[in-house]
Amino acid sequence: MLIKFLAFASFREILGKERKLDVNEGATVKEVLAILASSCTGFKVAAFEDSDELMDYVLLMINNKRIESPRDLSRSLHEGDELAIFPPVAGG
Template sequence: MNVRVRAFAQLREALGADRTMDVPAGTTMSTLLALLGAESVQAKEALFEENGDLKGHVILMKNGRRVPRSEGGTNALSEGDEVALFPPVAGG
């Protein structure tokens, strides 16, 4: 199944800006992140701590709605879903 992955700011440099990924049916947000992290050392370092946990500042969104970290392993993706990854946002 195909899902769209969009990355912003410094995550864009490591993951690319906007792409479609073909993933197995039943893929969860956590599995998708693991697949992204496995693509390169730069991607892994952008997303994960040394112990393998998702970095605390990465904001996950699915179809325009924020996904709590606690739901990453159970939040299954569907054909055509859009996943967006944001670094921390600050303004002023």
Template sequence: MGNVKIKLFANVREKAGISQAEYNAETVIDLLSILVTDYPAVKDLIFENGQQEIRGYINIFVNGNNIHHLERTETRLSDGDEVAIFPPVSGG
């Protein structure tokens, strides 16, 4: 378990009212559970139907690596890791 920095972007940041925070968490799912407990407004943006399944359009990176290329939500976190949450972003 480590002290992990989480960075929020776009509408996730807007709903939470913060751009980053630090938590102690063992895995990505642990970190997300803590985040949605502290900031319930982001739960429906991140999870499908209030469950522990991440919405398909949410991208989560640990130290720049997409969790889909790691162990998904069971990706283990270490002290000093940085987790970034990106919802879909569009523009023109």
């Protein structure tokens, strides 16, 4: 199944702005993030702890609705879903 993946700010520099991912039917958010981390070590270093857990500050959205990590990482994705990932954003 195809999903759309969007990356923002520093994650965009690492992964690119947008890409279509062909994943297994019923793939979870955690599985998709693992696929991205295995294909791009820069993303793995920027977004994951040494224990392979997603860093607390990483923000995720599915279809423009924020999800909570780690609770919602087991959420299954569906054909056409849009997964967005944001690094921490600070302003002043």
